[in-house]
Amino acid sequence: MIRFEQVTKVYDQKSKPALDGVSLDVDRGEFVFLVGASGSGKSTFIRLVLKEDRATRGAVYVAGQNVANIPSWRVPKLRRGIGVVFQDFRLLPNKSVFANVAFAMQVIGKSRAVIRETVPEVLKTVGLEGKNNRMPHELSGGEQQRVAIARAIVNKPGILLADEPTGNLDPTTSMGIMKVLDKINQNGTTVVMATHDDDIVNTMRKRVVELRDGCVVRDDAQGIYIGETTTTAAAAG
Amino acid sequence: MRFAFVLGEIASGMRRNLVMVVSVVLVTFISLTFVGAAGLLQLQINQMKGYWYDRVQVAVFLCVENSTSESCASGPVTDEQRSAIEAKLNSPELSPYVDTVEYESQDQALVHFREQLANSPIVEAVTAEQLPESFRIGLVDPEKYEVISEAFSSEPGVDIVSDQREYLEEIFGYINIASLVALGIAVVMSVGAILLVATTIRLSAFSRRRETGIMRLVGASKAIIQLPFVLEGVIAAILGAAIASCTLWAVLRYGGEWLSREYPQMGFISTQELLLVIPALFLLGALLAGASSLLTLRRYLKV
Structure with missing residues (x-):
């Protein structure tokens, strides 16, 4: 579903590359944790998948297509196939829960009837039944993130990218969010989640890809999170 | 939607x-x-x-008693001079340029003058003798004013040749x-x-x-x-x-x-x-x- 071939991304000629010769394969329907310290290249990975940035060297394939060959006017189509969730939710504060989710459908021209039918379904999937008319500021952090997830999946993308989705949430709420992401993954969506929340990684027992200084240093099928101190110690030893 | x-x-x-x-x-x-x-x-x-442009004319004013230009040195226009001017206007050299020629006598000039300045007290003081007779010439091409001007400005009996287009x-x-x-x-x-x-x-x-x-x-x-x-x-x-x-x-x-x-x-x-x-x-x-x-x-x- 996502394939990186020797991908290098250099933002600034003087500094170190954000990604350095990364090769990675994520299959359809997989759930992958992308772990690593801040600045290890997790967000760059996500930006490259979305074609927000171009790889300096190497090739990025999304759904079998080399994103470098997608003309700019086709990029929206690429992005419709990818849902994204962020640490800071990015909801529209002046729109209700329903309107926030509906917005993602309106802007790609879905009909009102389809929106009215789909949005409540998706809100149910993320566990927000009956909160259609709440405003974002009336919701807890966990609920806001659920709205953001609902918005990301409402157009039924094949891939869901989550950039530290639990970064602002307490452990209990985070586990709730993970259940939602797991459910979405069970429904066939490929999920790539960047995180440095060790509890979550250790509980979920999914594939773990660790980045350090832009390089893949570990790729375990049912991995655990290895803390910063441990890896530094291992590297030292 | x-x-x-x-x-x-x-x-x-x-x-x-x-x-x-x-x-x-x-x-x-x-x-x-x-x-x-x-x-x-x-x-x-x-x-x-x-x-x-369809209405503007070149006016050839003839000498009156108190005209000051050189060609009027011999006093008011004579009948011979007037006939000579008219003949010249109808001559083969000028006819390609000239569309219409109208003669305006001193009496007609006074009538027009009174019409144009109907409300002005000056009207009462002006007599026909003070106003010049003129030939009003409509040109085929209004731009060719120079031709008429050259032909008549030094003609005896002609006071001034004026082109109304100038005002426009x-x-x-x-x-x-x-x-x-x-x-x-x-x-x-x-x-x-x-x-x-x-x-x-x-x-x-x-x-x-x-x-x-x-x-x-x-x-x-x-x-x-x-x-x-x-x-x-x-x-x-x-x-x-x-x-x-x-x-x-x-x-x-x-x-x-x-x-x-x-x-x-x-x-x-x-x-x-x-x-x-x-x-x-x-x-x-x-x-x-x-x-x-x-x-x-x-x-x-x-x-």
């Missing part, structure tokens, strides 16, 4: 940005009013040319200057309008960066993201054009009415000419605003 969505976005954008939108409306209104005024003045010149040219000159001034103001104001549209759209894009960011992420097309902004500018400019059109209409309707009453012979343009100018104003306003917003968005709204 998409249409309703775009309309909703425009409405919310204009509400948030109301002060800027109003200033865009006002600036485009002023600039387009001057553009329109320049256009109307040019149309007025054309209208007057069409009307007057002078008037046209003034109107032309007025129209250039209007155009100059229009250009400056239009530059102001373009910059103001750019600033407004930039602010608008900034205040809605959350929305556009999300639109981008969920794969909205470039058109659907940019259209509300471009239309916001275009709608403001079209409002400005509408106000400018109303202003020009009012000026022509009431100002023109007053002028035609005061100068019934001048042939002023009417509100009909606005039918040419108004569509041009709307088109120009929409184009300026549209181009300016698109260029701004290319820089400030990543898609």
Whole structure:
């Protein structure tokens, strides 16, 4: 579903590359944790998948297509196939829960009837039944993130990218969010989640890809999170 | 759905940005009013040319008692001189240029004089003897005035050869200057309008960066993201054009009415000419605003 071939991304000629010769394969329907310290290249990975940035060297394939060959006017189509969730939710504060989710459908021209039918379904999937008319500021952090997830999946993308989705949430709420992401993954969506929340990684027992200084240093099928101190110690030893 | 969505976005954008939108409306209104005024003045010149060039004549005035020019040294024109002039006008050399020749006697001159200055006390004091007789010559081509002037200015018995077109040219000159001034103001104001549209759209894009960011992420097309902004500018400019059109209409309707009453012979343009100018104003306003917003968005709204 996502394939990186020797991908290098250099933002600034003087500094170190954000990604350095990364090769990675994520299959359809997989759930992958992308772990690593801040600045290890997790967000760059996500930006490259979305074609927000171009790889300096190497090739990025999304759904079998080399994103470098997608003309700019086709990029929206690429992005419709990818849902994204962020640490800071990015909801529209002046729109209700329903309107926030509906917005993602309106802007790609879905009909009102389809929106009215789909949005409540998706809100149910993320566990927000009956909160259609709440405003974002009336919701807890966990609920806001659920709205953001609902918005990301409402157009039924094949891939869901989550950039530290639990970064602002307490452990209990985070586990709730993970259940939602797991459910979405069970429904066939490929999920790539960047995180440095060790509890979550250790509980979920999914594939773990660790980045350090832009390089893949570990790729375990049912991995655990290895803390910063441990890896530094291992590297030292 | 998409249409309703775009309309909703425009409405919310204009509400948030109301002060800027109003200033865009006002600036485009002023600039387009001057553009329109320049256009109307040019149309007025054309209208007057069409009307007057058919009517203007070259007048060959003959000597009277108190003429001062050299060719009148021998006193008032004699019958022989008059016949010679008339013969020359009808001669084969001049006939290709001359369309019509009318002779105006001193008595007829007095009648015309009284008609033209009906309200002036000077009329009573003027007698037929003081006014010159003249040949009124309609030219085939009004531009060929020089030919007549050369042929007759030193002819005995001829006082002066005068071309009425000269007076018209002078008037046209003034109107032309007025129209250039209007155009100059229009250009400056239009530059102001373009910059103001750019600033407004930039602010608008900034205040809605959350929305556009999300639109981008969920794969909205470039058109659907940019259209509300471009239309916001275009709608403001079209409002400005509408106000400018109303202003020009009012000026022509009431100002023109007053002028035609005061100068019934001048042939002023009417509100009909606005039918040419108004569509041009709307088109120009929409184009300026549209181009300016698109260029701004290319820089400030990543898609």
